[in-house]
Amino acid sequence: MTSWREEALNYHRYPVPGKIAIRTTKPCLTQRDLSLAYTPGVAEPCREIVRDPANADLYTSRANLVAVVTNGTAVLGLGDIGPLAGKPVMEGKAVLFKRFADIDVFDLEIDERDPERLADLIARLAPTFGGINLEDIRAPDCFVVLERLQAQVDVPVLHDDQHGTATILAAGLINALELQNKALEDVQIVCVGAGAAGIACMRLLLKLGAKKENILLLDRKGVIHKGREDLNPYKAEFATDRPERTLAEAMRGADVFIGLSQGGIVSPEMLKTMAPRPIVFALANPEPEIAYDVAMSVRDDLVMATGRSDHPNQVNNVLGFPFLFRGALDARARAFTDEMFIAAARALAELARTPAPASVARAYNAKKLQFGKDYILPKPFDPRLIEVVPPAVAEAAVRSGVAQRKIEDLKQYRVELVRRVDPSREFLDWIYDKARAHPLRLVFPEGDDEVVLRAAEEIARLGLAQPIVIGARASVLEAAKAAGVDAEGFSIMDPFEEGSLIESLAEAYYFDRKRHGVLRDEAKRMLRRNPVLIGTMMVRRGFADGMLAGRTDHYPNVLRPVLRVLGHDEQGRRYRVYGMYMMLLENAAYFLADCTVNLEMDAEALAELAELAAEAAASLGVQPRVAMLSFSNFGSVERPETKRVAQAVRILHERRPDLVVDGEMQADTALDARLLALYPFSKLKEPANVLIFPTMQAGNIAYKLLKELGGATAIGPVLIGLPKQVHVLATGATVDEIVHLAAVASARAGE
Known part of the structure; x- marks a missing residue:
């Protein structure tokens, strides 16, 4: 088994030495490119910078x-x-x-x-x-x-050991004081470690309202006091005339302990002497000043943070320096100010008071991350950090007079920040906003599944839909409690309760299926055995607007009852149903159909699929450009498979002249403007964003390759062709995948 040391060395050595490299941002493929990148073209931006040095920001x-x-x-x-x-x-x-x-x-x-x-x-x-x-x-x-x-x-110049540590510590302390019902100006603070971090932390706490007379700063020789003659000017700032001289003396009655020194220096006895409801930030790494487990066993009224990732409340500087610099750079700040650090600290503290997204909890193997004694700071992988902290820093730069640029549109700035680190989130946020305007009543048949319950809670919290969970009420509530889920956000449909909908749903199911071998007495039993049937009947009878089901079952097993109940109109005419995935890449969204439902399709079905997929894309704000895919480019290969796709294109051109669609074409032709230009007669003048696959085998393979190798975010599978927003989840779907699909359902229904 590879040791941690070997793993770390291999990480740094392979596939190339080191962790960073330079990548060019402009093409350099032709002689013209070369002349623009270097001489003679490079002279022009040089002249502009000579004329106005601020132009360096435009041209470099x-x-x-x-x-x-x-x-x-x-x-x-x-x-x-x-x-x-x-x-x-x-x-x-x-x-x-x-x-x-x-x-x-x-x-x-x-x-x-x-x-x-x-x-x-x-x-x-x-x-x-x-x-x-x-x-x-x-x-x-x-x-x-x-x-x-x-x-x-x-x-702007920042010393991360000072300012980064101080900013994150201040954010955590703001929240810890809130939980302990204490005020910064009143608490007694002991800080061990009088180096760069310790002094910077104390300076920032003074700016936030702490009283210098309430602070005891210690170094290896003990309390820094005015009688000592060995103090540099920075330590002397915090010299006290109080009588305490040792750490044990300093800890008596202290409200806050901050450790920035070395492991194991605080004993359980010292911790016992602290004031009621103490706060301990033991930040020495890898061994804290007092071990987390020891501290928590000694004081049950304690809020504690460490520098370690394997304990709650890690004080991690990555919460600070990237976002401090992002805001400072975007404001073209000439310096960092205390106001900027305080703004960042307050923004971090406020962010921790709102529940973390489910994706963050999953990344840290937690059921839920919610403000409390074990969650006083956001986690580094919280995607909200980029849109919360830099704007606060940039605004503070303006207020403190060091900004050379004022960001006028903060809402647009947040969009740009999100796009920098996760381009797909901009599109998702647009879908979420649209969903919130038309939240559907969505039914979830798998009411005893922990992931489904977490998703339902998140969907309700975000306002994307009104979840209805199917299951025995006691079982659902028990599962929710075990998962740490707040069941107040969703309603429960218990098919075993008296007065529930089950009687009317069973009667309706009987009338719908009586000529398909279903007896009246049997209908209720069938529904109670199959929650998916209940969900589909709730949608059919108008007690719900849509349904998401299938996380715990195989796709065909769930699709069959959906089509049995919802796959036809009141006159018995059947709908043709197809499957589609939205694939979110770095700079674009693509719609891939049919990836999940139809093994083979004739020309008419392919044409209908193209229309439905284009309508789905349009309902989500995307101008559809449809490519009918094959292994042939416009008749280059004469085979029955390619002719079928070409026939579908002819049907579409005749039936939907308004639709931008063409084919048959190969996938690279559909996506490469250079190759498309070889076919000037094509209705596609730009790369396609809706891709129609001729068989499910091709589509299913393609979307999974794109997800695994291309790093795309997959949203789906989306059923198209039904009049209601009913979708069959992929087996093992995550909380995020369920939430995204719920947002798509509400967003599409609102069109």
Whole structure:
């Protein structure tokens, strides 16, 4: 079995050494491209920048480029290992900047130990960058470097060990104080660790309202007091004239303990002497100042945070620096200010007070992440961070007078931020907004399934639909309690309760199926044995607007009763039903049909499928461009399979001249404008976004390959052809997949 050390080394070595690389953002395929990228074309932006230096933001990558700088004198818990050995950490920082805020990074490892000379070197490099992130520079040198740079350069400079830690700690403390019913201006604070992080944290807490006389700062020699003669100017800021001298003395009656030092220095006895409802932030890593399990066993009135990911409430700087810089860069801030750090802290604290999306809970193997003693800070993978923190920082930059650009339209700015890190979310948000305008009554037959219950709760919370869960009431409530689900958000249809709908539904089912072998006495038993039948009958009789079912069963087993009940009109004429998936890629949404229902289709069925898929795309705000796919391009291969697709195209051109559709064509032709241009007669002038597959085998393979290899977000399967929004879930569907499909159902019905 591979050890953790081997896994870490292999991660950094393969498939290429390191974690970052430079990628070009402009084409360089032709001689003309080359002449634009370099000489002579490059001279034009140079002249524009000479004319106005602010034009560098228009013609270069500077406005989105941050320097991550170290001299390697205080690298993580490794200490003074030098600049070269610190490079993997700086590359890791670059990965986080890009992943969470779409910020580009150059990492600079500088072999200079003198803080003034180091600051001078960095300042001379400042024209290259939109911002500077100082990293792993020992105290007190880091204070000197930061102060000199702040005085010399006109770009925002942040020392993450100071400002990042302080911002996240402040956010967590705001919420911990709320839970413990205490006020910052009243609490007694003990902070162990008088280095860069400790001093920065105390400075920011003072700005937030803490009283200096209520703070005891300790270093390795004990309490920092005015009688000590060994204090540098930064420690001296917090020298006290109180009588406490040891950590044990300082802890007596303290409301808040903040540890930024070393593991194991706080004993259970010390913790017992703290004030009622204490707050402990034991942030030494990997071993906290007091072990989480020990602390929680000693005090049951405790709110605790650590620096570890395997305990609740991790104080993780990735919640800060990417979003602080994103807001600062977008506001073209000349500096960071305390107001910007406070704005970020308050935004983080407020975000933690709203329930985390189900996808975040799943990523952390939690049933639910909801504000409380075990959840006072958002998780790093919360997708809302990018749209919440940078706007708060940018606005604070304007208020504090350091912004060179005011963001006028904050709503549009949030859309742009989301698009930076997850382009598919913009489209999903549009669908969600449309769903909220027309929330359907959606029935969920699998009422005892934990995932379905979580999805129903999330759907109700987001206002996407009004969920109705089918199942024995006691069983549903028991399953909801076990899953940590609030059952208040959805209604329960219990088919075993007196006075339920089951009598009228059974009678209606009998009349619908009496000539198909169903007896009156048998109808009720059949429905009670099959919740999907109940759900379909509720839709048919108007007690629900739609249904999502099938997470715990095979697709055909669920589709059959759906078609039996809803697959025909009142006169018995059958609907032709098809399956479609929405595939969300980085810059576009595609609609793939038929991927799930019809094994083979004749020309008429293919034509109808194309019409229905185009209408579905249009109902979701997409202008449909339909490609009828095959292995032939416009008659290049004469086979019965290709002729059938070509015949479908002729039917469509005659029946729907308004529809942009053509074929038969190969998939690459449909998606590549260069190849499409070889067929100027085609009605498709731009790449297709609705792809019609000639067989289910082809469609099913294609959507799964796109999902697994292309990283697409798949929403579906969507049934098209039925008059109601009834959809059969993929077996094992996740909470997110169910929520997305519910949003699509409501959004389409509102059209």
